Amino acid sequence: MLTWMIISILLISGLLILVYDQWGLKGIAYSRTFSKQRIFEHESLDMVEVISNAKLLPLPWLRLESSMPVALRFGEQDNLGVSEGNIYQNHVSLFHLRSYRQITRRHRLTCVRRGHYSLETATMTGGDPLGLSSKAKQFTLNLKLLVYPQILAIPELPLPNHSWLGNLAVRRWIVEDPFLIQGTRAFRSGDTLRSVNWKATARTGSLQVHQRGYTADHRLMICLNVESAESMWRTILEPERIELGIRYAVSVAAYALENGIETGMLCNGWVQGRERDSVRIGPSGHAGQQEWLLETMAGLILERTVSMVKLLEEEVELGTTDMDYLIISCHRGEKLQEVVRKLEQLGNGVEWMDIPELPGKPGQEAPPAHEGGNA
Structure with a gap:
């Protein structure tokens, strides 16, 4: 009896692995957009993700990973893990998806530093209910975000x-209009030689310059x-x-x-x-x-x-x-x-x-160019 139970479990596990390995990520669509394409430093926007499953087979677990600039700060959120480095942060989220379902998720981001940012790809991993096998798929995003410097009062x-x-x-x-001449006047300190009126200078015997109008x-x-x-x-x-x-x-x-x-x-x-x-x-x-x-x-x-x-x-x-x-x-x-x-x-x-001196460590080098990350 125990032997048959073990054999049955192995057969079912093998079948699940085969099914999910073959069809698990088929029919899965993913898109990511920003609620704004241009924003100022310290302003916030939404990052909107849409994930859909266009088949009968449900997905008991999915893991979505992407690398993003650390300058885009996530707010507190469930099912979301963020590990930060100096330049990039790894954004990981876990969820499940039933058959023929579409879910939309919104993440609130605050842009803390100016820059031209690019999010190129995201990687989705899914597998069987027992977690015995998994398969990954990469999605192309080509997402751009322009963060302007903050305008101060x-x-x-x-x-x-x-x-x-x-x-x-x-x-x-x-200011003087170089195309509007209203006569001549005596040369003054700061006048250039090209402003000299030589005919008037010869006539008066003293250095004269064009008297310009104003605009x-x-x-x-x-x-x-x-x-x-x-x-x-x-x-x-x-x-x-x-x-x-x-x-x-x-x-x-x-x-x-x-x-x-x-x-x-x-x-x-x-x-x-x-x-x-x-x-x-x-x-x-x-x-x-x-x-x-x-x-x-x-x-x-x-x-x-x-x-x-x-x-x-x-x-x-x-x-x-x-x-x-x-x-x-x-x-x-x-x-x-x-x-x-x-x-x-x-x-x-x-x-x-x-530009006043700021408190901090002297000799700190500038960070690399503000660029987007890949998964």
Whole structure:
């Protein structure tokens, strides 16, 4: 009797293994979506999973695994295990699925760091009721999420004393219009030779320049310096401090654009998914400028391309005039101040926004690029 019982158990177990190994994961469909494709730091969204079983055979247990960036934080939830590393976290969930059923599961995520994130695959494992065998299947997701840097309120920014930013909403910007000439005037310190009116100079016997009219147009170039010191090389030593500078940059840009100021961005880092060149986005006030600046800063890799001195020297070589530069930096090195004086001599305005020191371990290197994970 005992022998027949053992034989029966073995036969049933073997049959279950055969059935579930052959048909267990057939007819199983899985999809994953985000409730939003674009979001700001520290905001939340839902990750929605839909799993369906389009056959008669029920699934007594399923295990779903995927690797996700640690910057996407899960809330407390049953049947969900999350093990975190420095960059990625392994997301594991267990459930069962009856025949011809579909289930929808929602996970609340909070995005704690900016970045371009990609979730490529998820792996599902299932098996027989006794757990004697299992089989895995990989699902392609190709899921993208763009997390913008957090925009801070203007009072939270370390604005320079008497900064035009603090009074932007009520101030009417007046700069010279190079195409509107209303006569001549005597040469003054700061005037360039190209503005000299040579006929009037010859007639009066003293140096005369074109008297230009004025316009309310205004241009702002935000310069984000990823260097923590003038002597720094490629590796970013204070990443969290630069992250704060990124928030400063997008906050000023948003505020300026909302007030009708043409705004651009200059940065000596490079952007994920683009050429490894420094960032230069010319000032513009068109409708898509803010989104383009946010997307660029979301994908900024904390790795220095060239010195900020080099970038500003290129601005000097271009002969840029009538531009306001806001330099967001951890330092005001001697070479940096020297090139700033050259910009001012060309008729540009320059202001500084210092990135304060943060408590923490000095010498900490920047994390790798913000990229998605695979299962």
